[in-house]
Amino acid sequence: xxxxxxxxxxxxxxxxxxxxxxxxxxxxxxxxxxxxxxxxxxxxxxxxxxxxxxxxxxxxxxxxxxxxxxxxxxxxxxxxxxxxxxxxxxxxxxxxxxxxxxxxxxxxxxxxxxxxxxxxxxxxxxxxxxxxxxxxxxxxxxxxxxxxxxxxxxxxxxxxxxxxxxxxxxxxxxxxxxxxxxxxxxxxxxxxxxxxxxxxxxxxxxxxxxxxxxxxxxxxxxxxxxxxxxxxxxxxxxxxxxxxxxxxxxxxxxxxxxxxxxxxxxxxxxxxxxxxxxxxxxxxxxxxxxxxxxxxxxxxxxxxx
Amino acid sequence: xxxxxxxxxxxxxxxxxxxxxxxxxxxxxxxxxxxxxxxxxxxxxxxxxxxxxxxxxxxxxxxxxxxxxxxxxxxxxxxxxxxxxxxxxxxxxxxxxxxxxxxxxxxxxxxxxxxxxxxxxxxxxxxxxxxxxxxxxxxxxxxxxxxxxxxxxxxxxxxxxxxxxxxxxxxxxxxxxxxxxxxxxxxxxxxxxxxxxxxxxxxxxxxxxxxxxxxxxxxxxxxxxxxxxxxxxxxxxxxxxxxxxxxxxxxxxxxxxxxxxxxxxxxxxxxxxxxxxxxxxxxxxxxxxxxxxxxxxxxxx
Numbered sequence: 001x002x003x004x005x006x007x008x009x010x011x012x013x014x015x016x017x018x019x020x021x022x023x024x025x026x027x028x029x030x031x032x033x034x035x036x037x038x039x040x041x042x043x044x045x046x047x048x049x050x051x052x053x054x055x056x057x058x059x060x061x062x063x064x065x066x067x068x069x070x071x072x073x074x075x076x077x078x079x080x081x082x083x084x085x086x087x088x089x090x091x092x093x094x095x096x097x098x099x100x101x102x103x104x105x106x107x108x109x110x111x112x113x114x115x116x117x118x119x120x121x122x123x124x125x126x127x128x129x130x131x132x133x134x135x136x137x138x139x140x141x142x143x144x145x146x147x148x149x150x151x152x153x154x155x156x157x158x159x160x161x162x163x164x165x166x167x168x169x170x171x172x173x174x175x176x177x178x179x180x181x182x183x184x185x186x187x188x189x190x191x192x193x194x195x196x197x198x199x200x201x202x203x204x205x206x207x208x209x210x211x212x213x214x215x216x217x218x219x220x221x222x223x224x225x226x227x228x229x230x231x232x233x234x235x236x237x238x239x240x241x242x243x244x245x246x247x248x249x250x251x252x253x254x255x256x257x258x259x260x261x262x263x264x265x266x267x268x269x270x271x272x273x274x275x276x277x278x279x280x281x282x283x284x285x286x287x288x289x290x291x292x293x294x295x296x297x298x299x300x301x302x303x304x305x
Numbered sequence: 306x307x308x309x310x311x312x313x314x315x316x317x318x319x320x321x322x323x324x325x326x327x328x329x330x331x332x333x334x335x336x337x338x339x340x341x342x343x344x345x346x347x348x349x350x351x352x353x354x355x356x357x358x359x360x361x362x363x364x365x366x367x368x369x370x371x372x373x374x375x376x377x378x379x380x381x382x383x384x385x386x387x388x389x390x391x392x393x394x395x396x397x398x399x400x401x402x403x404x405x406x407x408x409x410x411x412x413x414x415x416x417x418x419x420x421x422x423x424x425x426x427x428x429x430x431x432x433x434x435x436x437x438x439x440x441x442x443x444x445x446x447x448x449x450x451x452x453x454x455x456x457x458x459x460x461x462x463x464x465x466x467x468x469x470x471x472x473x474x475x476x477x478x479x480x481x482x483x484x485x486x487x488x489x490x491x492x493x494x495x496x497x498x499x500x501x502x503x504x505x506x507x508x509x510x511x512x513x514x515x516x517x518x519x520x521x522x523x524x525x526x527x528x529x530x531x532x533x534x535x536x537x538x539x540x541x542x543x544x545x546x547x548x549x550x551x552x553x554x555x556x557x558x559x560x561x562x563x564x565x566x567x568x569x570x571x572x573x574x575x576x577x578x579x580x581x582x583x584x585x586x587x588x589x590x591x592x593x594x595x596x597x598x599x600x601x602x603x604x605x606x
Contacts, residue, residue: 051407098591105343109545110590113583116538120580235534239414246411279422285415290400293408 012160016153025152027268028261029224032159033217035260037237038244039166039253040213045242046251047179048206049186051108054095054115055241058088058211060122060233062218067135067228068128077141077223084219085212092211096204115238123230134229141223148223155224162220163257166213170253173209182206186251243285249295258296310448315571316564321455321524323563324462328517329540330547330555331469332390332510338486338550339506341406345413346393348537349420350386350511354518355528356428357385359435374438375457375523382515390511394504417534424530432529435522458520465513466556473552478505486550535579539566542586548596557598 016025041055065087066080075083098110122129129135140148141158148154173179181202184192193199222228244263248255266284267277288296306314329351336344361381365374397416401409442453473479481502484492493499521536522528543562547554562582569581589596 051410098587105337105341105549106545106590106594108343109541110587112538113542113587113590116583117580117587120577120583124576124580235538243411243414246407250407275426276422278418279426282415282418282420282422285411286397286419289404289408289412289415293401293404 009164013157016156020153022152025156027265029152029156029159031261031264032156032163033221034241034244034264035163035257036159036166036217036220037214037241038248038256038260039163039170040210040217041241042210042245042251042253042256043170043173043213044206044210045245046256047174047182047186048203050203050206051105051111052210052238053108053112053235053242054118054238055111055210055214056233056235056237057095057115057118058092058214059218059221059237060118060230061091061211062088062215063222063228063233064122064129064135064218065215066219067138067222070139070222071135071137077139077219080223081216081219084215086215088215088218089208089212092207092209093204095211096207112235112238115235119230119233119235122233129230132230134227136227138222138226138228140226155220159220162216166216167253167257174253178202178205247285247288247295249297250299252295252297252299255295255297262296306448311571313447313449315567317449317451317455317567318570319564319567320560321458321563322566323543323560324459325517325521325524325559326536326540326543326562327556327559328462328465328520329514329537330543330559331466331552332514333541334544334547334549334552334555335482335506335510337544339482339489339503340398340409342398342409342413343541344510345410345537346397346416346420347510347514348533348535348540349417349424350389350393350533351514351518351521351537351540352528352530352533353389353420353424354382354386354515355435355522355532356424356433356518357515358382358519358522359433359528362436362438370438371440378438378519378523379461379516382519383512384515386515386518387508387512390507390514391504393511394507399500399503421530421533428530430530432527435526435528437523437526439523454524458524461516461520462556465516466552469509469513470552472509478502482506539579539582542582545586545596546589548598551596551598554596554598558596561597 015028019025037055037059040058041052044050044052044055062084065084066075066077069075069080069083070077095111095114098107123132125131140150141154142148143154148158174183181192181197184195184197185199185202189199221232240263241260244259245256246259247263248257248259263281263284267281270277270280273280329347332347332350333344336342336347358378358381361378362374365377369377393416397412398409401412437454439453439457444451473482481492481497482505484495484497485499485502489499492502518528521532539562540559543558544555545558546562547556547558549555562585565585566578566582569578573581
């Protein structure tokens with residue numbers, strides 16, 4: 001299993017050398033971006049069991065953080081990346097605060113409302129965010145003298161590396177003291193509290209970590225596109241990412257990646273039926289929930305030991 | 306206009322849209338009360354109601370007009386959406402009765418995407434004009450403009466709420482709904498056909514949403530395939546605002562949300578009205594997570 005995994009990872013790394021098709025690489029880069037989001041959301045929904053319906057807000061915060069920092073202060077990409085993660089993570093902790101009172105579906109609705117508020121603020125604060133037209137002229141990443149520009153392969157490797165990093169961190173986290181405490185909260189919050197787990201702090205931590213990952217993804221997205229508009233961060237994005245997490249198997253980091261790849265690549269394969277794409281997307285969700293509700297790779301992955 | 310007139314005008318406008326939210330919120334709250342499911346497809350059912358109404362009017366042709374035509378639109382939308390709601394429950398949700406809650410939620414989102422895109426493919430992505438067969442009446446009461454349509458919407462919504470309340474209090478089915486919402490297992494033990502009760506809950510909620518859709522379409526004279534999303538979301542907000550699972554609460558939440566929107570559209574800007582609605586929702590849930598009238602709902606988490 002482990003050897004097969006390493007083999008697959010190696011194959012993915014050398015793919016741009018073998019297959020220079022820019023379209024293939026772009027689709028996979030989009031898949032890796034979504035995989036980042038799915039991995040981040042998996043920390044919140046999968047590990048701790050806190051349903052979040054406004055996750056695209058953190059993606060937006062990351063993207064706009066880098067865009068504004070770059071346009072107004074000339075902040076380079078490699079500095080923007082941690083900055084976006086920190087700002088989005090702080091927003092995640094802020095949003096986690098209502099979790100003190102609201103639980104279950106109520107928390108889900110708070111997050112949904114938060115997601116809508118962020119999108120509406122970004123759309124309406126025209127002076128700063130350019131309103132519905134968004135921001136343009138955001139700098140691409142550079143590496144020494146090399147500018148990523150509009151090439152495909154560098155973004156592919158960048159996003160793939162980030163996905164690998166976040167999978168690694170996720171797996172480490174899951175087996176750590178924190179991860180086991182998260183699992184305890186997910187299974188029975190009251191019991192976890194009685195066992196002396198500081199549930200509030202750990203929930204805020206999960207929100208912060210999950211949001212920070214979305215911030216990373218947002219920064220890469222803004223740098224890759226060079227232009228962002230509020231449309232890229234609407235409710236459909238939150239829902240799609242959630243569907244990816246659940247499709248792959250809740251709480252299973254590898255599952256989140258598989259879910260992201262399936263739900264990004266499948267619509268591309270169906271491009272001939274462009275008009276029916278979203279229809280089929282909806283139907284796919286229905287069928288998968290009916291046939292395999294635990295997700296493709298199964299829930300929670302291997303036991304946390 | 307004096308400031309009193311401006312205020313009253315915004316309140317009238319807000320009350321009208323609030324009445325529509327209330328109609329939709331009833332369906333959300335009934336389903337949530339029984340299944341603890343956020344029925345994301347409900348907003349789509351509402352949107353389809355307007356389309357069914359338009360189709361019914363086109364079928365009738367120009368020979369029928371005025372009140373009969375309006376009633377036919379409403380009846381067609383209610384019947385069509387009731388059937389749709391029944392079908393959704395039967396095909397999408399019932400097979401998942403024993404699955405985790407998230408499974409049903411994702412299914413609901415899937416149904417919502419499916420319906421939205423089916424309507425887009427069937428009726429086109431552009432705004433569709435909703436012809437209004439009712440005579441356009443307009444009164445000026447103390448400098449405040451009130452249209453006939455506004456009166457129709459508010460009166461219809463109030464009437465439906467009273468009818469629903471009586472139905473639940475006075476009929477066997479209504480009592481069975483209450484029992485199922487309280488404890489499905491005990492209800493089944495007492496011989497209540499829980500699955501039938503759930504199916505009826507969807508039928509009634511969807512019919513009300515369909516009616517809301519027709520009223521919405523007639524009020525704004527246009528309908529679009531993605532109108533269901535935001536309006537549905539706000540109606541759900543209204544249901545939560547009033548305390549989910551609570552029928553009068555849903556109506557109160559709808560009206561309050563409508564008024565709030567009217568006021569923020571009038572005094573801030575119409576761009577910000579949606580943000581204000583959601584901000585209130587977030588604040589309310591932070592400080593009063595059970596909603597305004599939600600104390601009756603037990604925590605089943």
